[in-house]
Amino acid sequence: MDPTLSRNQQITLVVLRTLIGWHFLYEGFTKVLTPAWSRAGAPIGRFTSAGYLRGSSGPFSDVFRSLADSSLLPWLDLVVAWGLVLIGLGLMLGLFTQLACASALALLALFYLSALPLSGVRDAGVEGAYLLVNKNLIEAAAVAVVLVFRTDRIAGLDLLRAGDRARVAAVAEATR
Amino acid sequence: MSLTPEQQELGRRNFMRVLAGTPAVAALAGAAALKGPVRGGPVRVGFIGTGGQGRTLLEQTDPQFAEIVAICDINPLQLAKADASLAQTKHPPAKHYADWQEMIQKEKLEAVVLASPLFTHADIAVACLEAGLHVLSEKMMAYDVASCERIAEAARKNRRVYEVGHQRFYNGVYQAAYEGIVKAGLLGELYHARLVWHRNGNWRRHAELPSPDYDASRWGYPSYDHLINWRLYKKYSRGHMAELASHQVAVAEWFFDASATAASGSGGVYRFKDGREIPDHTYVTLDYPGGRTVVFTSIESNAFDNYYEAYYGTKGTLVLSGEIDAFFFEEPAAGEKAAPKATAIEVAAKGAGPVGSASESRARDAAGSGAGGGAASRGGDRNLSYRNEISGFCAAVRTGAPLKCGALRAQGAARSCISGFEAMDTQTRIVIKA
Numbered sequence: 001m002d003p004t005l006s007r008n009q010q011i012t013l014v015v016l017r018t019l020i021g022w023h024f025l026y027e028g029f030t031k032v033l034t035p036a037w038s039r040a041g042a043p044i045g046r047f048t049s050a051g052y053l054r055g056s057s058g059p060f061s062d063v064f065r066s067l068a069d070s071s072l073l074p075w076l077d078l079v080v081a082w083g084l085v086l087i088g089l090g091l092m093l094g095l096f097t098q099l100a101c102a103s104a105l106a107l108l109a110l111f112y113l114s115a116l117p118l119s120g121v122r123d124a125g126v127e128g129a130y131l132l133v134n135k136n137l138i139e140a141a142a143v144a145v146v147l148v149f150r151t152d153r154i155a156g157l158d159l160l161r162a163g164d165r166a167r168v169a170a171v172a173e174a175t176r
Numbered sequence: 177m178s179l180t181p182e183q184q185e186l187g188r189r190n191f192m193r194v195l196a197g198t199p200a201v202a203a204l205a206g207a208a209a210l211k212g213p214v215r216g217g218p219v220r221v222g223f224i225g226t227g228g229q230g231r232t233l234l235e236q237t238d239p240q241f242a243e244i245v246a247i248c249d250i251n252p253l254q255l256a257k258a259d260a261s262l263a264q265t266k267h268p269p270a271k272h273y274a275d276w277q278e279m280i281q282k283e284k285l286e287a288v289v290l291a292s293p294l295f296t297h298a299d300i301a302v303a304c305l306e307a308g309l310h311v312l313s314e315k316m317m318a319y320d321v322a323s324c325e326r327i328a329e330a331a332r333k334n335r336r337v338y339e340v341g342h343q344r345f346y347n348g349v350y351q352a353a354y355e356g357i358v359k360a361g362l363l364g365e366l367y368h369a370r371l372v373w374h375r376n377g378n379w380r381r382h383a384e385l386p387s388p389d390y391d392a393s394r395w396g397y398p399s400y401d402h403l404i405n406w407r408l409y410k411k412y413s414r415g416h417m418a419e420l421a422s423h424q425v426a427v428a429e430w431f432f433d434a435s436a437t438a439a440s441g442s443g444g445v446y447r448f449k450d451g452r453e454i455p456d457h458t459y460v461t462l463d464y465p466g467g468r469t470v471v472f473t474s475i476e477s478n479a480f481d482n483y484y485e486a487y488y489g490t491k492g493t494l495v496l497s498g499e500i501d502a503f504f505f506e507e508p509a510a511g512e513k514a515a516p517k518a519t520a521i522e523v524a525a526k527g528a529g530p531v532g533s534a535s536e537s538r539a540r541d542a543a544g545s546g547a548g549g550g551a552a553s554r555g556g557d558r559n560l561s562y563r564n565e566i567s568g569f570c571a572a573v574r575t576g577a578p579l580k581c582g583a584l585r586a587q588g589a590a591r592s593c594i595s596g597f598e599a600m601d602t603q604t605r606i607v608i609k610a
Contacts, residue, residue: 018200025204029212036213041571043240044213092204093197155196 010154017091017146020139024104025088031081048077055125058116083107091146094156101147108140218243219310219570222285224276224300225249226258229314230291233341234258235265236562237289241570246283248273250395251403252386276300280307287337287573289566290314294419295412298323301338305330310337312569315426316418317583317590324590328583337572339565339579340586342426346564349502350427353494357504358431363489364507366432370486371424371472373416376479378448379456380405408452410601415454416474417597418590424485425462425596426581426589427496428470431487436462436470436592438607441600447477460596472596499558 005013030036031047038044050073056064067076083103090100117130152158179187221242223230226249237244244262247270249255255272262270273279280288280303287310290300298318301311305327317340318324331338344350357363383404390400397403406412407419429435441460448456456476463469484497495503571577591608599606 014196018197021197022200022204025201026208026212029208033213033215035217036215037571037574038213039211039575039577041568041575041577043218043570043574045240046217089201091197092201155193157194157197159190159194 005149005154013146013149013151014094014155016142017094017097017151020104020142020146021088021091021093021100023088023139024084025092028081028084028086028088031077032085047081048073049080053114056114058113058118060113060116064114080107094152094158097152097156097158098147098150101143104143105140105147108136108143112136112140214575216574219573220245220284220286221289221570222246222248222273222276222279222283222287223258223270223289223291224279225291225293225314226254227251227291230254230289231258231261232559233289233291233312233314233562233566234267235261236559237265237267237566238563239267241567242287244268244270245285246271246273246279248276248279250274253383277303280304280309285309287312287569291341293406293412294414295319295406298326301327302330305334305336305338308334308336310569310573312339312341312566314341315586316340316414316422316593317586319412319414319418319594321591321594324583324587328587331583337569337579338583339569339572340426340581340583340590341562341565342423342581342586342589343558343561343565344423344427344499345430345580345585346568347499347558347561349496349500353496353502354431357492357494357502358487362492362504363487363494364491366487366489367466367468368488369428369431369468369470370488371421371428371470372481372485373420373424373472373474373483374479374481375474375476377476379454379476380408380448380450380452405452408454410453413454414594414597416458417460417472417593417600420474420483421458421460421472421596422589422593424472424483425470425592426585427485428462429464429588429592430585432464432468434464434466434468435588435610436464436595436608438463438605439592439595439599440605441596442603443600455600458600460600462592462596499561 030044034044034047036044050068053064053068053073067073084107087100087104087107090096091104112134117132117134120129120131122129218240219242221237221244223234223244223246226234226247230249231254234244234247244267247255247258247262249258252274259269262268271279271283273282276288276292279285288300288304290297290304290311290313292300292314294316297313297316301313301318304311311331313327318327327338330336358366381404385400392398392400392403395403397406402409402412407415413419425436439460439462441458443455443458443460445452445455446457458472458474460472461469462472482498484495486496487494489507491507493505493507495501495505497503565580568577568580572579595606595608
């Protein structure tokens with residue numbers, strides 16, 4: 001643990017990690033759950049990233065679009081859905097936190113690159129107008145903060161992992 | 177174990193730090209259980225009865241909501257027509273059965289759509305509910321009041337979804353009329369409604385035998401005529417009251433928020449004296465609390481009026497015509513002599529497109545057997561009602577979304593219509609017990 005971090009700073013970082021984890025976990029949960037139904041009674045088809053990939057824009061769009069029709073798509077869907085769930089759980093529980101952060105950064109980078117916000121106006125299906133910076137990029141920056149501030153050493157199940165038990169005691173001792 | 181206060185405090189802090197994220201995960205799980213999506217694909221459905229009405233429902237089944245796994249009919253000709261309907265509406269082929277019991281035993285169904293003759297509704301619905309299947313039944317709910325109660329009890333006991341296909345409840349015109357006119361009080365005090373379903377033609381159907389050796393007695397019918405014309409015989413049918421009036425009476429009871437207290441009627445076989453037992457002319461009056469009276473007429477000798485429901489209030493008149501049009505007319509103010517004027521309220525947009533197939537619920541049958549048409553032969557919105565009805569039923573199965581015409585409402589309409597039929601049959605006034 002970084003002794004220069006105040007108690008409030010530590011709490012803020014862990015809350016930030018938890019919120020990002022919640023976002024990832026619920027996004028993943030709703031994908032893994034499909035086919036499903038909304039509470040209002042509308043059917044939700046099995047999750048596929050094909051539509052998202054086909055709508056790709058920006059300089060890398062050809063690569064992403066080609067994935068939509070490739071044999072890799074079912075695997076990609078599986079990786080995205082379960083990846084979101086596992087990353088979300090990792091961030092919320094503070095388990096394999098650094099790995100979860102790195103994976104989250106990788107996924108967010110892919111999401112960002114697949115639809116680079118270059119139009120500068122509100123695009124169809126997007127709730128706001130973005131130019132270069134969008135919510136994916138901001139969330140990636142937030143994940144980077146969680147990563148570099150080593151929140152795994154502040155709170156979470158990582159404190160219990162092998163070799164870390166001593167750290168638990170040390171952390172508790174330091175905050176007495 | 178004895179721990180010092182310092183050790184206890186240290187232990188607590190360790191515990192809190194390690195499990196810091198657990199409450200958030202639990203909160204997310206709780207929120208998702210309350211508000212998140214419900215797992216499941218389209219509802220696996222079997223159709224029992226693929227006559228005109230069954231096929232209409234089949235054609236209007238949205239594959240996103242229901243997967244038609246199997247279809248069942250004792251008449252192979254109807255199954256062949258259902259196959260064509262499935263192909264036409266781009267549904268995959270469904271397995272065939274002649275015996276519904278075999279179908280529900282062999283197939284992994286979640287629900288059945290029941291569009292068999294009225295007298296079979298109760299036995300089939302109860303057996304399906306007891307087997308753990310949800311049931312969307314065609315109108316009327318059942319042949320007699322005791323059977324309706326039996327179905328309602330089976331649905332309640334087995335906690336299954338049971339709905340009756342009074343499709344007007346899923347019709348935007350009726351929903352708008354209820355919300356915008358009736359509930360809003362624009363009719364004023366309401367004492368009278370007129371329900372009309374007039375046709376000019378013979379209800380008797382003619383159909384070729386499915387095969388020369390086809391034996392209708394295997395299914396309990398003394399002849400093939402009884403099988404295809406079950407609506408004309410009292411053993412199987414409640415005539416116009418079940419096949420036509422029940423739709424309109426169910427809506428009247430929705431608008432009145434009441435059940436009928438008495439029924440009287442007259443009618444008979446006046447035009448088509450061909451051995452049928454069911455009247456071709458029906459005139460029934462239903463009394464409701466608060467001095468409200470509904471008059472239903474159905475004749476098979478003139479189609480000028482076609483079919484409509486009119487609600488006459490002290491402030492205005494609401495006319496719902498052919499399931500696609502709604503009109504509202506204000507009553508003249510006190511002292512004003514002018515005739516009632518239309519307010520030009522367009523309750524719902526009119527649909528377009530042909531009516532899929534003939535049934536008692538459809539304008540195409542205004543001439544009795546599908547030869548008619550006229551002003552109400554447009555369609556579209558009616559088909560949408562069926563589509564919404566099946567989708568709504570599937571949503572209720574999956575998510576517990578509220579039904580628009582569940583057992584209670586359907587039971588009330590059935591009780592009124594059965595009493596109306598018996599009052600007409602016996603030429604007496606029947607007091608209806610709730």
